[in-house]
Amino acid sequence: MLKKVFLCFGILISIGTIQAQEPYKFTEVINLEATPVISQGRTGTCWSFSSTSFLESEIMRLTGQRIDLSEMYTVRNTYPKKADNYVMRQGKAQFSEGGLAHDVLNSVAEYGLVPHTAYTGLLDGETNHNHAELVAVLKSMVDTYVDNPGKKLSKKWKPAVDAVLSVYLGKNPETFEYDGKTHTPQSFLEMTTLQPKDYVSITSFTQAPFYAEFILNIPDNWSYGSFYNLPLDDMMATIDNALKNGFTVELDCDVSERTFSSKSGVAVIPESVENDKKALEAIYPEKQITQAYRQEEFENFTTTDDHLMHITGLLKDQNGTKYYKVKNSWGTEASRNANGGYVYFSESYMRLKAISITVHKDALPKTIAGKLNIH
Structure with missing residues (x-):
């Protein structure tokens, strides 16, 4: 009987300890600097929203100007590239709404930039982006061209895709007014001083040599962009070095985990899966993330390429643990998005779930830039 009493007492202590975990208290x-959080609406264009936000912060860093850039101008000019890739590969490629940061940089280099006032991608009184119908129409079109029912693909298919994009998103502006001056997309890009070639994308996986470039095989890398491959500690050091020196960071990551919550505003990797839900509201011990564990989770598809976001700062909780301030593109509605639309990533979450990052080359630590031969 005495033994059972002590056992029950021990259980009560354990339960009490779990209930007494401290709620998060963050200090910046x-x-x-970053532009306000906005919503990508019912679209899969996070790659454009996050990378555009990243470039807006870069313009602020370089010139001090706060410019609201058009996300949809990039989307509009990227879809024909996706369609061409899909059709010419006879359907053996990715055609979807997804993309990566280098798709935005490639578009900027070729088509320039325009402000949101010059191209919204919203027509006929629309106030929110909804590409469900557009994507369905485009996919049916490119699949028809792949099937080639006429047995000889005509030259009409590219103008047809372009026409559909114009109907749903609007025609590309050739000139526009901004701050009392007439611009083309290229002259506007020149005014921002951005140089797309100055940005590098970095990842960390062991299937390729470190300190070299390789093409990362993930679904949204439809354009077969290459990444510099760094050891995990070096990739994390690059993020920290960038932020400490005034550079924000573009992020491709996995947000499919139960321990990522825009509603709670945190993303963590609890040491025990039993604490997954509770760790969204209070501090629990986290798993130590190694290079080997990161690789294992990537190769077994537990870590997947889901979402792109924008890292704009660092925080600490009351225990001094580091978190990354990450700007999302799901709006600011308080019932669905805490922290004004930002999510605070623990260091463990970032180490495990960051697929890749994009930074200005000057944000690289000098030793790492030297190893990559970037000058």
Whole structure:
């Protein structure tokens, strides 16, 4: 009987300890300039929204100008590239709404930039983006061209795709007014001083040599962009070095985990899966993430390429643990998005779930830039 009493007492202590975990209390350490959080609406264009936000912060860093760039101008000019890739590969490629940061940089280099006032991608009184119908129409079109029912693909298919994009998103502007001056997309890009060639994409996986470039095989890398491959600690050091020196960071990551919550505003990797839900509201011990564990989770598809976001700062909780301030593109509605639309990533979450990052080359630590031969 006495033994059972002590056992029950022990269980009560354990339960009490779990219930007494402290709610998060965050203090900002670094908070870099960024434009307001907006919503990508019912679209899969996070790659454009996050990378555009990243470029807006870069313009602020370079010139001090706050410019609201058009996300949909890039989307509009990227779809024909996706369609061409899909059709010419006879359907043996990715055709979807997804993309990566280098798709935005490639578009900027070729088509320039325009402000949101010059191209919204919203027509006929629309106030929110909804591409469900557009994507369905485009996919049916490119699949028809792949099937080639006429047994000889005509030259009409590219103008047809372009026409559909114009109907749903609007025609590309050739000139527009901004701050009392007439611009083309290329002259506007020149005014921002952005140089697309100055940005590098970095990842960390062991299937390729470190300190070299390789093509990362993930679904949204439809354009077969290459990444510099760094050891995990070096990739994390690059993020920290960038933020400490005033550079924000573009992020491709996995947000499919139960321990990522825009509603709670945190993303963590609890040591025990039993704490997955509770760790969204209070501090629990986290798993130590190694290079080997990161690789295992990637190769077994537990870590997947889901979403792109924008890292704009650092925080610490009341225990001094580091978190990254990450700007999302799901709006600011308080019932669905805490922290004004930002999610605070723990260091463990970032180490495990960051697929890749994009930074200005000057944000690289000098030793890492040297190893990559980037100058």
